[in-house]
Amino acid sequence: MPALEVSDLRAGYGRITGIDGINLTVAQGELVALLGANGAGKSTFLRAVSGMIRPWSGQVLLNGKDVTDRRSDQLVRAGMAHVPEGRRILPSLTVEENLRLGAFARRRSGDPDADLDGVLTRFGALRERSNQKAGTLSGGEQQMLAIGRALMARPKILLLDEPSLGLSPLLVGEVFALIRDLASEGLTILLVEQNVKQGLGCADRGYLLSTGSVVMTGSAQELLADPAVIDSYLGGRSPEA
Amino acid sequence: MLIQQLVNGLLLGTTFALIALSFNLVVGALDRLNFALGETAMVSAICGALLLSRLDLPFVLAFLAALAVGALVAGVTFVLSFRFVSADYHTAPILSSLGVGLVLTSLVTRVLGSDQRRVPTVLDDVRIEIGPLRIVGDQLIILVVAALMTVLLYVFLNRTPWGTAIRGVSDDPDMSGLLGIPVQRVILLTFVISGMLAGASGLLTGLSFHTVSPFTGFETTLTALMVIVLGGLGNITGGVIAAMMIGVIETLTVAYLSATYRDLIVFVLVGITLLARPQGLFTRDTGVVGRV
Amino acid sequence: MRKASPGRKAAVLAALPLMIVAACGGSDDGGGGGGSEGGDQSDAGPYRLGLVHSSEGPFATNSDTMRAGARYAVELINADGGVNGRDVELVEVDARNDPQTLVTAIPELVSEEEVFAIVAPVDSAGCEIACAIAADLQVPIVSAGAGRPGVLEPSRPWSFTMTAPDAANSIPVLEAVMEQEGAQTAAIIVDEANATTKAQGDLYAEVFDGSGVEVVSTTTYTSGDPSFTSQVTSMAAENPDVIALAAGPADAARIAVEVRTQGLESLLIGTGSLQAGGTDYINGAGEAAEGTITAAQFNPDNPDDPAATLLAQAEEDNGLDVVALNFSYAFDIVNMIAEYLTETEATASPETIEEDRQGLLDYLEGVDPYEGMSGDVRFAEDGTGDRPELYAVVENGQFVISEVGS
Numbered sequence: 001m002p003a004l005e006v007s008d009l010r011a012g013y014g015r016i017t018g019i020d021g022i023n024l025t026v027a028q029g030e031l032v033a034l035l036g037a038n039g040a041g042k043s044t045f046l047r048a049v050s051g052m053i054r055p056w057s058g059q060v061l062l063n064g065k066d067v068t069d070r071r072s073d074q075l076v077r078a079g080m081a082h083v084p085e086g087r088r089i090l091p092s093l094t095v096e097e098n099l100r101l102g103a104f105a106r107r108r109s110g111d112p113d114a115d116l117d118g119v120l121t122r123f124g125a126l127r128e129r130s131n132q133k134a135g136t137l138s139g140g141e142q143q144m145l146a147i148g149r150a151l152m153a154r155p156k157i158l159l160l161d162e163p164s165l166g167l168s169p170l171l172v173g174e175v176f177a178l179i180r181d182l183a184s185e186g187l188t189i190l191l192v193e194q195n196v197k198q199g200l201g202c203a204d205r206g207y208l209l210s211t212g213s214v215v216m217t218g219s220a221q222e223l224l225a226d227p228a229v230i231d232s233y234l235g236g237r238s239p240e241a
Numbered sequence: 242m243l244i245q246q247l248v249n250g251l252l253l254g255t256t257f258a259l260i261a262l263s264f265n266l267v268v269g270a271l272d273r274l275n276f277a278l279g280e281t282a283m284v285s286a287i288c289g290a291l292l293l294s295r296l297d298l299p300f301v302l303a304f305l306a307a308l309a310v311g312a313l314v315a316g317v318t319f320v321l322s323f324r325f326v327s328a329d330y331h332t333a334p335i336l337s338s339l340g341v342g343l344v345l346t347s348l349v350t351r352v353l354g355s356d357q358r359r360v361p362t363v364l365d366d367v368r369i370e371i372g373p374l375r376i377v378g379d380q381l382i383i384l385v386v387a388a389l390m391t392v393l394l395y396v397f398l399n400r401t402p403w404g405t406a407i408r409g410v411s412d413d414p415d416m417s418g419l420l421g422i423p424v425q426r427v428i429l430l431t432f433v434i435s436g437m438l439a440g441a442s443g444l445l446t447g448l449s450f451h452t453v454s455p456f457t458g459f460e461t462t463l464t465a466l467m468v469i470v471l472g473g474l475g476n477i478t479g480g481v482i483a484a485m486m487i488g489v490i491e492t493l494t495v496a497y498l499s500a501t502y503r504d505l506i507v508f509v510l511v512g513i514t515l516l517a518r519p520q521g522l523f524t525r526d527t528g529v530v531g532r533v
Numbered sequence: 534m535r536k537a538s539p540g541r542k543a544a545v546l547a548a549l550p551l552m553i554v555a556a557c558g559g560s561d562d563g564g565g566g567g568g569s570e571g572g573d574q575s576d577a578g579p580y581r582l583g584l585v586h587s588s589e590g591p592f593a594t595n596s597d598t599m600r601a602g603a604r605y606a607v608e609l610i611n612a613d614g615g616v617n618g619r620d621v622e623l624v625e626v627d628a629r630n631d632p633q634t635l636v637t638a639i640p641e642l643v644s645e646e647e648v649f650a651i652v653a654p655v656d657s658a659g660c661e662i663a664c665a666i667a668a669d670l671q672v673p674i675v676s677a678g679a680g681r682p683g684v685l686e687p688s689r690p691w692s693f694t695m696t697a698p699d700a701a702n703s704i705p706v707l708e709a710v711m712e713q714e715g716a717q718t719a720a721i722i723v724d725e726a727n728a729t730t731k732a733q734g735d736l737y738a739e740v741f742d743g744s745g746v747e748v749v750s751t752t753t754y755t756s757g758d759p760s761f762t763s764q765v766t767s768m769a770a771e772n773p774d775v776i777a778l779a780a781g782p783a784d785a786a787r788i789a790v791e792v793r794t795q796g797l798e799s800l801l802i803g804t805g806s807l808q809a810g811g812t813d814y815i816n817g818a819g820e821a822a823e824g825t826i827t828a829a830q831f832n833p834d835n836p837d838d839p840a841a842t843l844l845a846q847a848e849e850d851n852g853l854d855v856v857a858l859n860f861s862y863a864f865d866i867v868n869m870i871a872e873y874l875t876e877t878e879a880t881a882s883p884e885t886i887e888e889d890r891q892g893l894l895d896y897l898e899g900v901d902p903y904e905g906m907s908g909d910v911r912f913a914e915d916g917t918g919d920r921p922e923l924y925a926v927v928e929n930g931q932f933v934i935s936e937v938g939s
Contacts, residue, residue, distance in 0.1 A: 050419060051418070072418035073421045073422055076419070082419045084419060088413055090408075097408075100405065101409050104420055105420075150420075242770045245766050245770075246766055246767075249762045250763070253762065359786075359819055375795070449762070450759045450787060451787050451790035451794070451817075492762070492763040495752070495753070495763040495764060496764070499725065500725055500726075500753040500754040500758065501725045
């Protein structure tokens with residue numbers, strides 16, 4: 001049973017179609033990259049999947065269960081965490097409060113305190129600043145906080161929207177290292193990336209999105225070797241070249 | 242006498258502060274004004290006053306009843322004028338909550354009559370005298386209860402998961418939803434708490450003024466608006482400070498000038514402040530400490 | 534100009550309730566009762582009296598009370614066979630505290646409804662306008678409650694009021710009270726947003742001046758003010774013997790409570806209008822009202838007949854604990870008009886109505902006294918009521934009336 005199975009999903013804003021019949025599957029433990037240019041519909045897809053906007057039609061199965069049309073907070077309870085584009089940390093709350101809110105849905109089950117400690121250990125920079133207001137963090141720290149906060153929900157699947165956006169090349173490297181770590185720990189991840197090379201570099205499989213539809217899918221190696229991909233997304237050069 | 246008048250002003254400000262707190266909570270959670278809060282305060286106060294004078298209930302019970310009525314009315318207001326009103330229409334909740342306020346006033350006058358209701362004195366014999374300063378029992382109650390409620394609110398917002406969730410929703414409702422916070426329930430909770438504050442403010446004001454009238458609802462709303470605009474929309478500390486300032490200014494104007502100048506002076510001061518600082522004395526993003 | 538002018542629109546709106554009243558009033562033209570005293574004119578249809586009340590505004594309660602008194606009078610008269618064998622009919626107009634309504638309603642009452650005389654609005658502001666219009670049309674008009682000085686000036690000699698102006702009645706009474714209580718110092722608190730209460734403030738100043746009491750503090754507020762803490766603190770600093778309330782009854786009540794809360798033991802005094810609006814004051818102030826002294830011009834416990842009998846009967850028939858001033862005054866107005874019609878057998882028919890109205894004027898100016906529910910009714914030369922000088926003390930939640938010097 002796949003962790004996430006989306007079939008024929010259509011959604012948009014007003015009368016403008018954002019995504020038009022997308023089929024996508026993420027197997028348990030898999031790291032899947034959803035790639036495409038700006039405006040291809042990647043974020044719309046994530047928003048429709050995670051309940052931020054209501055899909056027009058189609059179906060979303062989470063661990064085999066139909067969760068189409070569920071509200072975001074219900075999806076979190078069902079095991080989905082979504083780190084949206086732009087990180088969206090809660091600026092007037094402290095770092096620790098941000099993290100604790102990540103565990104809001106399961107605050108009475110499990111051991112949020114232990115999880116908090118785990119996250120602060122993973123992101124050492126956050127521990128020092130745990131009583132500082134999140135709005136005062138640097139961009140890289142905010143991204144760490146956003147991901148750490150999502151982990152506090154102990155998700156079965158993590159949706160990451162452009163985690164490298166606006167970060168320095170050094171930090172981008174760190175973020176992708178972190179994603180690879182998480183994947184290797186067994187977390188199922190759906191990564192949305194504009195940077196096809198980076199995205200495919202750490203993913204098992206990839207979907208290429210263009211104007212709201214999937215135009216190509218395959219394993220990361222296949223896609224990286226595909227001449228059309230090389231042509232349109234990798235500046236005409238094979239990554240190995 | 243000046244010191245006594247200053248204390249009178251601060252005590253008047255205390256009641257303004259509670260209602261301003263109540264408005265600011267909703268502004269924080271929803272970026273909307275609940276224009277029915279003045280009437281919510283009035284309804285709670287009338288119910289409390291009736292329990293005190295008709296059933297001779299102890300003040301504590303009447304006060305708790307006023308909180309409950311405030312919570313209920315605010316919850317109903319949320320469902321009627323906010324929950325199902327599209328976020329695209331910013332003015333719609335203004336009109337719909339104003340409407341709820343009108344309905345509340347006419348309901349009260351229909352069912353309970355349009356008479357002023359007496360709020361009997363609670364601590365009749367207590368009178369504290371410190372030098373020239375005199376504080377009577379009921380002023381003491383107002384001070385203690387208002388301070389207690391503010392502290393409880395502070396603790397609730399800063400030390401409990403639901404309180405933190407309210408602040409999270411106030412920062413970014415969509416993101417809060419993605420964190421697993423049931424946003425609509427948190428907003429309902431915010432309305433309920435703001436209703437309790439309005440109810441407390443209503444009954445304490447009644448205690449201070451000795452009566453409650455069913456026609457003071459909108460006046461209360463106007464006072465609260467002035468306070469929160471002066472203090473910075475959504476800034477809770479700013480609201481409390483502005484409330485104290487307006488209370489003191491009103492009292493001193495009445496004591497040393499004339500009652501007819503009171504509103505004029507307050508309006509002019511608020512006007513000048515806003516010309517110099519359109520965002521109010523304090524801005525909203527003063528953060529966690531600024532929020533309570 | 535395709536849009537209706539606002540004035541025109543207001544006039545149409547104002548006329549609406551009148552039309553409704555007119556439509557209702559017209560439907561119950563009954564035959565007169567069986568002939569009784571006086572000439573039998575039972576074929577001539579009822580005598581029609583206009584009555585202007587107001588369901589809105591600060592005096593709505595007084596207005597209701599006034600109307601109830603007038604209706605009760607008509608009920609008794611008609612049950613007793615009417616006047617000259619004819620029923621008396623009240624044609625009521627609701628002015629809704631709106632001057633514009635009065636401007637259209639009074640001429641309509643006179644020309645369309647052909648009323649013989651009019652019971653004027655109970656409040657001074659409404660009375661002033663209504664009386665001036667009635668005077669233009671040469672129709673007698675009598676108010677039960679208007680008491681502001683000069684309120685009848687534009688409309689004399691056609692207008693009267695049963696009430697003695699506050700000043701005429703309250704100044705001598707309160708001066709006597711000051712002497713009786715041996716007061717030395719006084720504080721005055723004035724509602725500055727209201728012409729009537731401002732006049733009361735001046736009245737107190739005159740009282741204290743006349744009785745040698747020193748005014749040590751004057752504070753102000755505006756109608757409906759929430760808090761009186763500040764004002765009472767200012768007064769308390771001077772610890773006056775007397776606190777004079779130039780305030781509406783509801784505000785006065787809250788001032789009284791604040792005075793007692795702050796531990797002041799000063800004597801609270803009010804003018805006749807505080808007693809007239811008595812229940813609001815006593816209900817609002819509760820125990821704090823005890824001992825308050827006001828001037829008074831109406832005694833609901835008048836022991837002398839015929840007032841005593843009429844009051845007792847009114848209490849029983851209407852289920853009242855105590856008969857209010859405005860009720861009794863309106864009752865007497867209707868009965869005086871009825872007495873005039875009976876005595877002169879005036880027909881008030883279109884041919885003689887002008888003459889009969891003039892006759893009523895002369896009759897009212899000449900009453901000396903008319904003995905009614907409110908005791909001896911007389912009018913001073915300026916058309917205002919010449920009332921007894923009484924004062925009232927709040928005892929056990931009720932105004933107890935005494936005569937000055939008794």
